[in-house]
Amino acid sequence: MSLLEIADYRLAFDTFDGTHHVLDGIDLALDAGETLGIVGETGCGKSVLAKSLLRLNECPPARVVSGAIRFKDQDLLTLDARAMRSLRGRAIAMVFQDPASFLNPVLGIGAQMTDAICGQDGAQPGGRRRSRREAARMAAELLASVGLPEPERILASYPHQLSGGMRQRVLIAMALAGKPALLVADEPTTALDVTVQAQVLALISDLVRSRGLALILISHDLGVISAACARVAVMYAGTIVEEAPTQALLAAPYHPYARGLIGAVPDLDRPGSRPRGIPGSIPSLLFPPSGCRFHPRCPRASGRCGVEKPLLRGIAPGRRVACHHPEGA
Numbered sequence: 001m002s003l004l005e006i007a008d009y010r011l012a013f014d015t016f017d018g019t020h021h022v023l024d025g026i027d028l029a030l031d032a033g034e035t036l037g038i039v040g041e042t043g044c045g046k047s048v049l050a051k052s053l054l055r056l057n058e059c060p061p062a063r064v065v066s067g068a069i070r071f072k073d074q075d076l077l078t079l080d081a082r083a084m085r086s087l088r089g090r091a092i093a094m095v096f097q098d099p100a101s102f103l104n105p106v107l108g109i110g111a112q113m114t115d116a117i118c119g120q121d122g123a124q125p126g127g128r129r130r131s132r133r134e135a136a137r138m139a140a141e142l143l144a145s146v147g148l149p150e151p152e153r154i155l156a157s158y159p160h161q162l163s164g165g166m167r168q169r170v171l172i173a174m175a176l177a178g179k180p181a182l183l184v185a186d187e188p189t190t191a192l193d194v195t196v197q198a199q200v201l202a203l204i205s206d207l208v209r210s211r212g213l214a215l216i217l218i219s220h221d222l223g224v225i226s227a228a229c230a231r232v233a234v235m236y237a238g239t240i241v242e243e244a245p246t247q248a249l250l251a252a253p254y255h256p257y258a259r260g261l262i263g264a265v266p267d268l269d270r271p272g273s274r275p276r277g278i279p280g281s282i283p284s285l286l287f288p289p290s291g292c293r294f295h296p297r298c299p300r301a302s303g304r305c306g307v308e309k310p311l312l313r314g315i316a317p318g319r320r321v322a323c324h325h326p327e328g329a
């Protein structure tokens with residue numbers, strides 16, 4: 001049995017404008033210790049999907065239309081609120097894009113970390129509550145494990161006294177406090193400059209390896225995904241359009257959107273070459289295109305594509321694609 005299984009998951013947002021069909025039949029599975037990247041243009045539903053794993057989309061306006069999300073043997077969509085609280089951080093932990101907005105600016109790092117550690121104890125039914133002193137010792141160990149020198153000084157600091165990269169390391173340390181089996185990192189390096197980005201990615205990869213964590217890494221940047229994930233799922237307008245081992249996808253994508261995404265990355269080995277963009281723009285999820293949601297932008301679209309939704313199907317070992325006319329098939 002997989003660690004995480006998402007089956008035909010549909011989620012909509014009911015707003016004053018009407019219903020936004022944001023996730024449209026997501027199917028994904030992840031084993032313990034596996035690394036999966038989720039890549040796609042802005043607004044395609046990556047964060048909404050990530051938040052769905054911890055039921056963090058506010059309902060309403062969010063509404064689960066259908067499907068199931070299972071973690072080990074638990075159905076995350078029907079767990080009661082207490083069981084869900086206990087799962088957050090202890091089974092599945094999340095790291096978000098902007099570290100500054102997830103740290104309280106008027107509380108010291110030490111207080112925030114010990115609160116998080118003691119909160120994990122409180123969420124565990126019948127679990128032993130650690131003293132503040134024990135929690136502070138554990139906080140220092142966690143900071144050291146994410147490569148922050150002088151943990152005692154960091155614990156005595158306020159968020160504004162740390163750099164963006166240091167704040168992200170603090171949040172990663174806090175995410176590890178509950179010893180989760182799955183780490184979900186939503187654009188964890190987007191707000192950082194490129195050298196710090198590389199360091200934080202290397203840190204995440206090291207932690208995943210040394211602690212045997214499963215990882216879902218969300219990014220709009222294929223380079224980031226390929227640095228940390230063995231497998232990748234490409235999202236377009238609320239659907240998974242292709243899933244493959246990362247290197248296989250980069251070498252030969254089947255889906256025209258995946259091909260477009262790879263072609264849009266500048267090739268630094270060929271300075272004269274110009275990246276190709278994907279013509280058109282992402283569709284409205286209020287009135288998504290019929291059939292294949294990519295058809296208005298697709299160079300391979302046929303009449304069938306406008307009426308019949310392509311299903312995600314196996315096309316080669318370890319590879320799935322949702323396309324009526326895949327490239328090279």
Ligand SMILES: Nc1ncnc2c1ncn2[C@@H]1O[C@H](COP(=O)(O)OP(=O)(O)OP(=O)(O)O)[C@@H](O)[C@H]1O
Pocket residue numbers: 013015020022040041042043044045046047048049061220285
């Ligand atoms: N609370 C909400 N109410 C209505 N629509 C929402 C809400 N939250 C998200 N959406 C819509 O869901 C869609 C997906 O948003 P999401 O944040 O998941 O995109 P994303 O792929 O993470 O983009 P980015 O790369 O910019 O982070 C967007 O069209 C967004 O407008």
Ligand code: SF4
Pocket residue numbers: 255256257292293294295296298299300301302305310322323324325326
């Ligand atoms: S199903 Fe048709 S429109 Fe959609 S990606 Fe494939 S060829 Fe293009």
Ligand SMILES: [Mg+2]
Pocket residue numbers: 046047048186187
């Ligand atoms: Mg997002």
